[in-house]
Amino acid sequence: MAIAPTVEAVMQAGGAHIPPLLAAAEERLAALAAGHGHVLARHAGDTIAAGGKRLRPLLVLVVAGQSARAVEAVRAAVAVELIHSATLVHDDVLDAAALRRGRPTVVATAGRAIATATGDLLFSRAFAELAANGRPEEVRVLSDASSALAEGELLQRADAFDPRVALERYLRRCELKTASLFEAACRLGALEAPGGAGDSEALGAFGRRVGLAFQLLDDVLDVSGPASRTGKTRGADLLDGTVTLPLILARERDPELAGVDLRGVVTPERAAEVCDRIEATGVLAEARRRALEVVADAKAALPELDERRRAALELVADSVVERYA
Amino acid sequence: MAIAPTVEAVMQAGGAHIPPLLAAAEERLAALAAGHGHVLARHAGDTIAAGGKRLRPLLVLVVAGQSARAVEAVRAAVAVELIHSATLVHDDVLDAAALRRGRPTVVATAGRAIATATGDLLFSRAFAELAANGRPEEVRVLSDASSALAEGELLQRADAFDPRVALERYLRRCELKTASLFEAACRLGALEAPGGAGDSEALGAFGRRVGLAFQLLDDVLDVSGPASRTGKTRGADLLDGTVTLPLILARERDPELAGVDLRGVVTPERAAEVCDRIEATGVLAEARRRALEVVADAKAALPELDERRRAALELVADSVVERYA
Numbered sequence: 252m253a254i255a256p257t258v259e260a261v262m263q264a265g266g267a268h269i270p271p272l273l274a275a276a277e278e279r280l281a282a283l284a285a286g287h288g289h290v291l292a293r294h295a296g297d298t299i300a301a302g303g304k305r306l307r308p309l310l311v312l313v314v315a316g317q318s319a320r321a322v323e324a325v326r327a328a329v330a331v332e333l334i335h336s337a338t339l340v341h342d343d344v345l346d347a348a349a350l351r352r353g354r355p356t357v358v359a360t361a362g363r364a365i366a367t368a369t370g371d372l373l374f375s376r377a378f379a380e381l382a383a384n385g386r387p388e389e390v391r392v393l394s395d396a397s398s399a400l401a402e403g404e405l406l407q408r409a410d411a412f413d414p415r416v417a418l419e420r421y422l423r424r425c426e427l428k429t430a431s432l433f434e435a436a437c438r439l440g441a442l443e444a445p446g447g448a449g450d451s452e453a454l455g456a457f458g459r460r461v462g463l464a465f466q467l468l469d470d471v472l473d474v475s476g477p478a479s480r481t482g483k484t485r486g487a488d489l490l491d492g493t494v495t496l497p498l499i500l501a502r503e504r505d506p507e508l509a510g511v512d513l514r515g516v517v518t519p520e521r522a523a524e525v526c527d528r529i530e531a532t533g534v535l536a537e538a539r540r541r542a543l544e545v546v547a548d549a550k551a552a553l554p555e556l557d558e559r560r561r562a563a564l565e566l567v568a569d570s571v572v573e574r575y576a
Numbered sequence: 577m578a579i580a581p582t583v584e585a586v587m588q589a590g591g592a593h594i595p596p597l598l599a600a601a602e603e604r605l606a607a608l609a610a611g612h613g614h615v616l617a618r619h620a621g622d623t624i625a626a627g628g629k630r631l632r633p634l635l636v637l638v639v640a641g642q643s644a645r646a647v648e649a650v651r652a653a654v655a656v657e658l659i660h661s662a663t664l665v666h667d668d669v670l671d672a673a674a675l676r677r678g679r680p681t682v683v684a685t686a687g688r689a690i691a692t693a694t695g696d697l698l699f700s701r702a703f704a705e706l707a708a709n710g711r712p713e714e715v716r717v718l719s720d721a722s723s724a725l726a727e728g729e730l731l732q733r734a735d736a737f738d739p740r741v742a743l744e745r746y747l748r749r750c751e752l753k754t755a756s757l758f759e760a761a762c763r764l765g766a767l768e769a770p771g772g773a774g775d776s777e778a779l780g781a782f783g784r785r786v787g788l789a790f791q792l793l794d795d796v797l798d799v800s801g802p803a804s805r806t807g808k809t810r811g812a813d814l815l816d817g818t819v820t821l822p823l824i825l826a827r828e829r830d831p832e833l834a835g836v837d838l839r840g841v842v843t844p845e846r847a848a849e850v851c852d853r854i855e856a857t858g859v860l861a862e863a864r865r866r867a868l869e870v871v872a873d874a875k876a877a878l879p880e881l882d883e884r885r886r887a888a889l890e891l892v893a894d895s896v897v898e899r900y901a
Contacts, residue, residue: 344692345693364733367666367669368666368670368733369730371662371663371666372726374700375719382716383712383716385712387707387711387715391708393703394704394707397699397700397703398701398704404689404696408693409690
């Protein structure tokens with residue numbers, strides 16, 4: 252896989268130990284995809300081996316630092332990415348999504364049944380991977396995060412198609428659905444850092460904020476597109492009935508949006524129309540501004556750290572809001 | 577919940593320590609259903625709290641024995657049942673099943689999205705529960721089993737609608753999809769037994785065979801029905817394209833069954849016709865006989881044990897083939 256610019260910059264800032272560890276994590280992910288029979292290789296190989304931005308493993312490795320036990324840190328990085336991949340595969344089932352990262356989804360090529368089981372297998376392998384580290388505390392961190400992801404998904408479905416969903420409820424959903432795994436990545440890194448879990452709380456809080464900012468920007472990109480850059484249909488959230496920050500802000504400025512019938516948004520054309528209307532209110536700049544504020548909060552929450560780790564973590568934080576800006 | 581006759585007999589044989597431990601497991605399952613917000617309570621409460629036969633938790637507790645650490649043994653029992661419940665919820669999504677244990681399924685009442693997320697949450701809580709025991713070896717046993725369950729599901733889907741699937745392949749699927757969790761239950765019990773994991777291998781082998789026999793009989797009941805006793809549509813496997821032992825045996829005796837178009841089996845009426853035809857070949861007795869043989873193998877595989885544990889485990893083994901006999 253080509254290394255994303257962010258990853259390269261973070262690796263340069265974070266130290267020479269990071270590239271080989273990230274490469275080891277990639278190798279392990281590829282081996283897991285290949286090692287569970289052709290079934291997993293065929294259906295999940297694309298998702299887990301073709302790779303996304305690898306932000307979560309990167310957070311684990313940067314936080315763990317250069318004196319961490321390498322094998323254990325890599326396992327934690329792999330476990331976090333497997334959980335992430337599992338939720339992507341399941342999310343695509345729920346959304347009946349055709350594309351992910353510009354490639355056909357598991358559900359599109361193999362159907363719902365195989366995609367659901369593939370996600371379950373990825374979940375299971377994540378816990379097996381982390382258990383090999385021999386630290387129950389790590390398993391607790393990961394299982395709490397994966398519970399939160401599922402609770403976030405449940406909240407999202409409960410609120411689906413309600414254009415009046417409260418801002419607080421939306422933010423809570425982001426915390427559960429996205430921020431929790433970023434937090435877990437940082438906590439796991441802290442547990443792998445030599446000297447133990449001293450900074451675990453503060454680093455977890457940093458990760459949570461980075462994850463929240465990531466989701467806020469993701470929700471902006473869903474409205475702004477273009478699909479050619481985001482790799483998914485513009486307005487995919489609307490098609491799914493999911494109300495996010497742009498619509499929540501825009502409905503205050505455009506009464507027609509407050510009463511929009513989301514169940515009537517069933518074609519990409521109609522979704523694009525609603526996106527245009529949201530964009531016309533000027534709220535996307537406001538939503539981006541909020542994401543930047545959360546990133547600033549994240550950086551402010553960083554505990555005392557050596558210069559290398561701090562610089563690398565600040566780069567990760569900045570990167571989540573610098574996508575297609 | 578009313579205690580099933582098997583459970584009662586096993587509890588009497590296994591010793592006075594078992595009823596309070598099983599009650600504690602029930603309480604914990606109910607608390608977990610209630611404790612993750614009304615979302616989980618609403619959607620998974622029925623599945624996890626209303627209870628099935630609780631065979632897997634029972635195996636954990638019987639194997640662990642009366643000198644096991646009670647809190648830890650109960651956690652292991654709860655974790656195994658949560659994984660089981662998670663797979664039931666996901667299986668029902670895949671099969672679009674309307675009923676489970678005679679009640680409406682999560683997918684039937686809340687839709688695919690919520691059912692998928694509910695299953696994910698149950699998976700996650702299982703690992704969180706077990707991690708609290710502080711023993712990575714236990715997490716490994718559970719994650720290996722849950723991986724096997726998912727692989728079995730993948731195998732089942734890969735072979736769907738193929739009436740010529742090989743017997744060996746069917747047996748492998750049963751090992752993965754069912755036997756692996758029975759094995760894990762026994763292994764976890766062994767890990768909780770005082771003196772540690774000495775019998776873990778042999779007890780795991782016992783559990784695996786009990787699980788296989790359970791599945792063989794389940795597949796007989798799917799053909800024989802009646803729905804009023806099994807709680808599900810007769811021929812549900814056929815409607816799902818799943819080829820099991822009765823059809824595998826029957827196709828040798830009735831050439832028309834060898835060439836049956838399973839994609840044409842789309843109504844309960846047609847499924848019942850194929851079931852009748854399978855039954856007419858007389859293979860159900862043969863399939864039951866094979867299940868009984870596996871139970872005999874299971875008992876023979878039991879390692880040296882005190883009389884109480886042996887008697888209780890033999891009762892569990894017998895019970896899986898004595899359903900609606």
